[in-house]
Amino acid sequence: MKKERVNISRREFLINTTTVGAGFTLGLYLPLSSSVARAAEQTTSAPTEVNAWVVIEPDDTVIIRIARSEMGQGTLTGLAQLVAEELECDWSRVKTEYPTPGQSLARDRIWGSFATGGSQGIRGSHQYVRKGAAVAREMLIEAAAESWGVPKGECSVSASVITHKPTGRTTTYGKVAAAAAEMIPPFEVELKDPKDWKIIGKPVKRLDTVDKLNGKQVFGTDLQLPGMLNAAIKACPVFGGKLATFDAAKARKMPGVRAVVSVEDNAVAVVADTWWQAKTALDALPVTWNKGPNAKLSSASIAKMLDEGLTAKKAFVGNKAGEAKKALKGAVKMVEATYAYPYQNHATMEPMNATALWSKDRCEVWCPTQNGEAALDATAKAAGLPASKCEVYKIHLGGGFGRRGAFHDFVTQAVAIAKQMPGTPIKLLWTREEDMQHGHYHPITKARMVGGLDDKGDLVGLHMRISGQSILAAVNPKWMQNGVDMFTFQGLLPDGDHAISYTVPNLLVEHAMRNPPVPPGFWRGVNINQNAVYMESFMDELAHAAGKDPLEFRRKLMTKHPKSLAVLNAVAEKAGWGKPAAKGVHRGLAVCKAFASHVAACAEVSVDDSGTLKIHRIVAATDPGHAVNPQQIEAQVEGSFVFGLSALLYGECTIKGGSVEQQNFHNYPSMLISEMPKVDVIVMPSGGFWGGIGEPTIAVAAPAVLNAIFAATGKRIREFPLKNADLRSA
Amino acid sequence: MAKLNINGKSVDVDVDASTPLLWVLREQLGLTGTKYSCGIGICGSCTVHIDGKAVRSCIIPLSSLSAKQQITTIEGLSTDGRHPLQQAWQELDVPQCGYCQPGMIMSAAALLKDKPNPSDADIDASVTNICRCGTYNRVRRGIHLAVDISKRGRS
Numbered sequence: 112m113k114k115e116r117v118n119i120s121r122r123e124f125l126i127n128t129t130t131v132g133a134g135f136t137l138g139l140y141l142p143l144s145s146s147v148a149r150a151a152e153q154t155t156s157a158p159t160e161v162n163a164w165v166v167i168e169p170d171d172t173v174i175i176r177i178a179r180s181e182m183g184q185g186t187l188t189g190l191a192q193l194v195a196e197e198l199e200c201d202w203s204r205v206k207t208e209y210p211t212p213g214q215s216l217a218r219d220r221i222w223g224s225f226a227t228g229g230s231q232g233i234r235g236s237h238q239y240v241r242k243g244a245a246v247a248r249e250m251l252i253e254a255a256a257e258s259w260g261v262p263k264g265e266c267s268v269s270a271s272v273i274t275h276k277p278t279g280r281t282t283t284y285g286k287v288a289a290a291a292a293e294m295i296p297p298f299e300v301e302l303k304d305p306k307d308w309k310i311i312g313k314p315v316k317r318l319d320t321v322d323k324l325n326g327k328q329v330f331g332t333d334l335q336l337p338g339m340l341n342a343a344i345k346a347c348p349v350f351g352g353k354l355a356t357f358d359a360a361k362a363r364k365m366p367g368v369r370a371v372v373s374v375e376d377n378a379v380a381v382v383a384d385t386w387w388q389a390k391t392a393l394d395a396l397p398v399t400w401n402k403g404p405n406a407k408l409s410s411a412s413i414a415k416m417l418d419e420g421l422t423a424k425k426a427f428v429g430n431k432a433g434e435a436k437k438a439l440k441g442a443v444k445m446v447e448a449t450y451a452y453p454y455q456n457h458a459t460m461e462p463m464n465a466t467a468l469w470s471k472d473r474c475e476v477w478c479p480t481q482n483g484e485a486a487l488d489a490t491a492k493a494a495g496l497p498a499s500k501c502e503v504y505k506i507h508l509g510g511g512f513g514r515r516g517a518f519h520d521f522v523t524q525a526v527a528i529a530k531q532m533p534g535t536p537i538k539l540l541w542t543r544e545e546d547m548q549h550g551h552y553h554p555i556t557k558a559r560m561v562g563g564l565d566d567k568g569d570l571v572g573l574h575m576r577i578s579g580q581s582i583l584a585a586v587n588p589k590w591m592q593n594g595v596d597m598f599t600f601q602g603l604l605p606d607g608d609h610a611i612s613y614t615v616p617n618l619l620v621e622h623a624m625r626n627p628p629v630p631p632g633f634w635r636g637v638n639i640n641q642n643a644v645y646m647e648s649f650m651d652e653l654a655h656a657a658g659k660d661p662l663e664f665r666r667k668l669m670t671k672h673p674k675s676l677a678v679l680n681a682v683a684e685k686a687g688w689g690k691p692a693a694k695g696v697h698r699g700l701a702v703c704k705a706f707a708s709h710v711a712a713c714a715e716v717s718v719d720d721s722g723t724l725k726i727h728r729i730v731a732a733t734d735p736g737h738a739v740n741p742q743q744i745e746a747q748v749e750g751s752f753v754f755g756l757s758a759l760l761y762g763e764c765t766i767k768g769g770s771v772e773q774q775n776f777h778n779y780p781s782m783l784i785s786e787m788p789k790v791d792v793i794v795m796p797s798g799g800f801w802g803g804i805g806e807p808t809i810a811v812a813a814p815a816v817l818n819a820i821f822a823a824t825g826k827r828i829r830e831f832p833l834k835n836a837d838l839r840s841a
Numbered sequence: 842m843a844k845l846n847i848n849g850k851s852v853d854v855d856v857d858a859s860t861p862l863l864w865v866l867r868e869q870l871g872l873t874g875t876k877y878s879c880g881i882g883i884c885g886s887c888t889v890h891i892d893g894k895a896v897r898s899c900i901i902p903l904s905s906l907s908a909k910q911q912i913t914t915i916e917g918l919s920t921d922g923r924h925p926l927q928q929a930w931q932e933l934d935v936p937q938c939g940y941c942q943p944g945m946i947m948s949a950a951a952l953l954k955d956k957p958n959p960s961d962a963d964i965d966a967s968v969t970n971i972c973r974c975g976t977y978n979r980v981r982r983g984i985h986l987a988v989d990i991s992k993r994g995r996s
């Protein structure tokens with residue numbers, strides 16, 4: 112059976128992706144897989160697109176298309192595992208490539224969402240990518256069966272080799288791919304039972320390692336295009352401020368400088384032969400700003416705004432069970448505490464950058480992005496062209512952490528500059544200082560926690576009032592529900608991916624939205640970072656107030672949350688909770704459900720007489736339902752602790768005069784290898800659901816350490832980061 | 842015009858003498874494996890070797906360099922990508938995003954030159970590169986594994 116060919120041909124795809132508007136071919140410079148460049152040379156034996164997800168070369172190399180972005184989290188390999196599993200191809204011959212957002216647009220979003228955030232890469236696309244692969248497999252088998260004139264049911268496949276069982280005849284995917292592409296896709300395919308998985312669940316090596324070891328991996332900052340110029344930029348350091356004046360006379364005469372241009376209404380850029388020349392000239396450029404309405408904004412004024420929200424009459428309700436306020440009135444013992452969590456910068460190692468080439472009828476952008484489609488939207492908008500006349504080429508990210516998903520300010524700027532220099536590719540690279548001061552920061556909040564215990568020391572009521580910033584209000588108000596930002600309640604909700612891990616008889620969780628004019632953003636872990644600190648620290652406070660063991664106190668509230676309880680028990684057992692630790696070492700626990708995964712941690716710390724903290728070990732458990740690549744899960748858990756503990760120890764952006772005070776890693780430090788604890792990772796997939804990996808465990812690192820600090824010192828730290836705290840014993 | 846010795850080759854560079862080595866490598870010589878991240882000598886993404894010692898190339902002006910110094914970048918660490926650290930890194934899948942890894946590997950390589958069998962304390966003292974993805978524990982294991990690989994190679 113043959114189908115009418117509706118897909119764009121592979122050949123056409125190649126031509127489109129290797130030709131740019133200015134009419135010259137950039138094939139050699141494109142950051143696409145080498146297979147594309149090679150295929151462009153092989154006109155006679157071009158690879159075949161079997162379907163949107165699977166391209167097969169005559170030599171049996173399988174190229175798997177990955178719509179989500181690789182930024183270190185391993186999704187590229189994980190998604191390829193999902194496809195390879197159903198495709199029954201030879202894993203050792205698998206390569207990957209990114210389809211472009213422009214092609215996605217032209218093909219009615221055949222690859223689904225490009226968004227790479229919210230720990231969604233695998234769990235948000237496992238169904239359709241596996242289905243796409245299964246469809247391709249059936250088409251390949253059918254092509255082989257047809258060529259042999261045998262019933263398809265007599266054929267089997269393994270590792271890209273199709274066998275006609277009765278005769279033992281074999282062929283390979285590479286040989287039948289062209290014929291397979293002409294087959295009508297099966298209407299329905301059955302996905303494998305997880306017990307039959309051979310590639311999913313295995314600790315296979317990443318597909319993107321080798322080039323990262325020898326300098327060959329091209330990041331956005333490394334891109335080279337013929338005739339390309341480089342741009343450095345400075346935007347008004349005050350949030351909401353505008354560019355007033357600049358005097359380009361001197362800068363224009365400096366070596367290599369080609370242009371000094373204003374960018375939108377709030378920035379100025381220097382374009383030069385090299386970036387260093389551009390940056391040097393920009394540093395010498397006299398600029399004045401209209402600071403605008405936020406010139407007096409400070410950390411103190413923001414704190415005041417949040418403090419008011421802690422006791423304000425009105426607040427949104429995120430979770431309510433029973434009558435918390437009434438129960439608290441009847442409690443034998445009350446515990447109260449107020450916590451605060453600061454602004455933090457993503458600080459990706461690769462600063463923001465994008466390369467743009469604009470002409471009056473086409474605009475192309477090369478950039479590291481967590482969302483190719485959003486980058487295309489930003490490109491089209493800035494270019495003043497329809498999206499169909501624009502294209503975005505994705506490049507592996509030098510870190511994302513949420514900074515490069517919802518925000519493409521760097522793309523908008525690059526296009527705005529390129530638009531002033533038609534036909535010339537412009538690579539815009541931010542300095543670290545620009546990156547630090549023009550972030551979309553981890554939102555600032557405070558929380559007032561009030562808990563009540565009865566005469567047995569059991570928790571009878573809990574009232575949690577969060578006051579502070581909503582990400583959605585600033586970024587995507589359409590996702591709000593009647594003005595409520597439900598994301599604010601991550602880890603605290605009655606049910607779902609971010610359900611609270613406890614059953615509290617009388618519970619009230621509220622959010623008084625207070626939005627200071629500092630742009631907030633999704634920041635790896637998003638709102639579970641502070642919510643888990645608040646909830647898990649306070650659970651510890653309650654347990655101690657009740658004179659109970661923090662593990663036993665939690666367990667009693669978790670009988671209806673067996674999967675969360677299981678991860679908590681797992682870390683407690685492995686860490687030896689209840690048994691003596693090494694001399695001077697103390698333990699702390701935390702548990703959370705986030706991004707549909709159940710996670711827990713037990714931290715072991717010591718604090719010496721001078722107040723110096725050492726984190727010795729963290730035992731972490733994750734139940735993500737299905738574990739696609741256990742060794743990458745381990746890497747993500749370890750990595751999430753570096754991110755979470757860097758935030759706990761050092762992460763703080765303070766505001767003065769409407770600007771972020773921090774400029775670089777000297778005053779926005781990140782933890783180093785010398786501070787890194789041993790991490791014991793327990794991966795315990797219980798099956799039946801798909802949970803996220805990149806973010807959930809970040810939430811339990813900080814509270815587990817904080818609770819261990821309390822065990823060590825008797826000090827309860829409620830404001831962060833710890834660099835500001837005196838940890839000497841109380 | 843300045844003369845430099847990069848990865849065993851003599852090269853001529855015609856650029857302002859105040860230009861940092863990092864940007865000479867990246868923009869004059871096309872050696873983009875060495876990364877820009879902080880520009881103030883803290884994060885270590887720009888780490889290269891000068892006469893075998895690890896340095897932060899973002900704060901070393903061209904004017905301070907001479908043709909007598911042997912400068913090695915990630916591209917010149919090995920001819921075949923099989924330096925023991927590169928093998929170990931591959932075996933353990935050390936990189937995540939990978940942006941800091943050339944600098945991380947160059948720091949580790951200088952350490953191994955100095956101390957062929959470093960202790961954890963030696964690693965803590967010498968490898969001061971920032972990795973935001975959080976590869977530290979695999980970096981540590983990778984350095985120890987590279988020691989084993991070197992020993993195997995010699996036996």
